[in-house]
Amino acid sequence: MTCAAPRAHVWLASYPKSGNTWMRIALAALRKGEARFDLARMTNNVGIFLAMRHRFDMALDIDSSDLSVEEADLLRPKIYSLIDTQGRDTTIWKVHDCWSRTSDGEALFPAEITAATLYLVRDPRDVAASFAHHFEMDVDRAIAVMADPEYRVAAKTDSAHFHLPQHYSGWSQHVLSWLDESGHAPLVLRYEDMVADFASTLERVSAALGWASSEAAIAAAVAATRFDRLRAEESAGNFPESLHGDRPFFRRGIAGGWRDTLSPAQAARIERDHGTVMARLGYL
Secondary structure (H helix, E strand, O other): OOOOOOEEEEEEEEEOOOOOHHHHHHHHHHHOOOOOOHHHHHHHOOOOOOOOOHHHHHHHHHHHHHHHHHHHHHHHHHHOOOOOOOOOEEEEEEEOOOEEOOOOOOOOOOOHHHEEEEEEOOHHHHHHHHHHHHHHOHHHHHHHOOOOOEEEEOOOOOOOEEEOOOOOOOOHHHHHHHHHHHOOOEEEEHHHHHHHHHHHHHHHHHHHOOOOHHHHHHHHHHOOOOOOHHHHHHHOOOOOOOOOOOOOOOOOOOOOHHOOOOOOHHHHHHHHHHHHHHHHHOOO
């Protein structure tokens, strides 16, 4: 097998329910310069989900369901130059894994092919409420999952899963893996700052990516991704990642919603589990 030349990759990384989808839609709008857009096309253009099984299988021309979890993990760092990126020199990938190394010591997201790393983070009290809604579990279960350093999704490689196995770890461990262990020096983007002033956040991201985005282009991207517009697009059936049933993917889009969702005991439990990292990020 002849490998293509290495490409530059941007990791758009976050613990789930931290604004990753919102950011990738905004970056797609910014790249295209469109204030009105086909949401399905936009989500396929920027922030491609790296853990989708079919991308892995197509890149290696194998059936990943024949592999063990360890075998799949060992192959993941080796496929980035093989995935069809539709001619783009730099590809932005959506990532929910914590940063880690494979069993042979190789970084799952190698620094040598990394152009930039954007790490989105959100108050874990808000994450817990959103996580519970998204994954159809009660809040207490979501809080327990967020404190579990061994937590994984799609934990088997069988073909019943659309995704490859992913190691989320706990919320604190996920944050620290990317900020302190990866060596990537990520640009940290707080969800709360995105809610307060999305234009300023996009200016920082654009600079980090080396994009020459005008003030008008950033304003258009902000307008295109207002939460009410995203909700309307989803309600109209234009969002391919909608959840099953009548649960909206774009639920509230606010900061601090945990105050009317969590009990005092639940909030205290999260603060006890993650207080050190929360303080570091300005959440306590």
